Amino acid sequence: MMTFNNLIALQFEYKDFAFEENFKRFSSLVRKSPKHSIICAPELCLSNFCYDDMNKAALFSKEVEKEVAELSKDRVLALTMLEKGREEFVNRARVYFDGKLLYSREKYKLFEFGKEHLYFKRGKNEDIKLFEIDGVKFALLICFELRFVELWEKVKGADVVLIPSLWGKLRKKHLEILSNALSLANQCFVITANSANSNMAKSSSISDPFGEFYKDDRKEMLVKKFDKNLIKKMRRYLDVGIK
Numbered sequence: 457m458m459t460f461n462n463l464i465a466l467q468f469e470y471k472d473f474a475f476e477e478n479f480k481r482f483s484s485l486v487r488k489s490p491k492h493s494i495i496c497a498p499e500l501c502l503s504n505f506c507y508d509d510m511n512k513a514a515l516f517s518k519e520v521e522k523e524v525a526e527l528s529k530d531r532v533l534a535l536t537m538l539e540k541g542r543e544e545f546v547n548r549a550r551v552y553f554d555g556k557l558l559y560s561r562e563k564y565k566l567f568e569f570g571k572e573h574l575y576f577k578r579g580k581n582e583d584i585k586l587f588e589i590d591g592v593k594f595a596l597l598i599c600f601e602l603r604f605v606e607l608w609e610k611v612k613g614a615d616v617v618l619i620p621s622l623w624g625k626l627r628k629k630h631l632e633i634l635s636n637a638l639s640l641a642n643q644c645f646v647i648t649a650n651s652a653n654s655n656m657a658k659s660s661s662i663s664d665p666f667g668e669f670y671k672d673d674r675k676e677m678l679v680k681k682f683d684k685n686l687i688k689k690m691r692r693y694l695d696v697g698i699k
Contacts, residue, residue, distance in 0.1 A: 458554075458590045460532065462493040463616070465649040465678040467660035470498070472506045475516040479523075482535075485677055486527045494592075494682065496649040497535040498660075499599050499622040500547065504653075506538060507575055514540040528552035532589055534618040536563070536598060544577035549596050549620065551587070559587045559596070565607070567600040584610045592616060592684070599623055602634050602648075612642050612698055615687055619648040628657035632671065639663035643690045643698050645682065652676070665690035 466485050470478040479502050489495055500506075502520065503513035517537040527533055534551045547563040562579030566572040584607060586593050595611030599621040611617050617638060623631045631650065639646040643665045650660045652673075661671040662680045665687050670680055691698055 458492060458530070460492055460494050460590070460592060460682050462490050463645060463647050463662050463680050463682045464489050464493050464495040465647050465660040465662055466495065466497045466501070466676065467650060467652050467658055467673075467678065468498070468501070468676045469652045469654075470501050470504055471653075472504045472508065473512070475503055475513070478502050478504075479516075479520055483523070483527055486531070486533060489531065489677065490679070491530040493679075494532040494616060494618075494647065495534065496618045496620055496647040497533070498649045498651045499536050499620040500538055501535055501620075501651070503538045505570075505572075505575070505622075510538060510545050510575065511540070513538045514545060524550070525552050525555050525557060529555055532594075534596060534620060536620045541577065545575060546577050546579070547572070547598065549598055551589075551594065551596065551618070553589050558589055559594070561596075563598045563601070565598075565601040565604055581610075586611065586614055594618060596620075602631070602638065608638055608641055614642065614644050615684060616645045616647065616682075617642065619646065621648055621650040622653075623650050623657045623659070625655060625657045628659050631657050631659045632661065632669070635659075635661050636663045636667060636669045639665060639669075640667045643694070643696070644687060 506513040561583035595614035
């Protein structure tokens with residue numbers, strides 16, 4: 457069983473159609489990260505939404521799928537990828553560990569203000585659930601899903617909630633408040649990884665069960681130590697029924 461030592465939120469700029477460049481930056485950051493880390497990357501960090509040619513973006517996702525898995529050697533690695541199902545496009549979360557895909561699902565709460573519902577097939581509510589990797593309980597919410605408190609109930613009991621995000625800068629404070637509030641409400645760690653594109657909020661962060669909130673908009677990689685005992689301590693200190 458592996459002991460995870462670090463929590464990491466990636467925060468970098470990526471563009472439509474710059475697939476190779478995006479992947480190069482993403483893979484470089486992952487390789488620079490310490491081993492035995494839990495890493496969350498921003499939403500659709502390899503392609504952006506790329507509405508002008510989603511077929512090309514989906515094809516690229518397929519081409520690099522094996523390489524993404526290989527990057528997870530000695531690490532947990534979470535991201536979302538633009539993919540194509542039988543007929544429709546999906547924004548699919550993928551969580552890898554030690555070269556294997558251990559959890560995946562399609563985005564359930566599409567951001568209609570950004571017209572996501574016109575381009576992507578909606579995922580299923582029942583696919584939002586806890587999953588375990590080497591003794592650590594995880595959950596994952598994708599960007600806009602963070603706003604729905606009924607989904608906070610579904611991820612209750614997680615030790616670490618991963619939030620890949622592409623959140624606009626006009627609602628920057630919302631992202632920060634909601635990420636921190638989720639860590640307090642569910643007495644867990646929350647890793648929020650947001651895009652550093654010019655129209656995005658940045659505000660990637662790592663929050664702990666006591667509400668300590670770490671962010672730095674200047675960095676491409678945010679790193680904090682992972683201490684699972686903090687979860688037990690907070691849940692004993694203020695018992696709100698989370699087991």
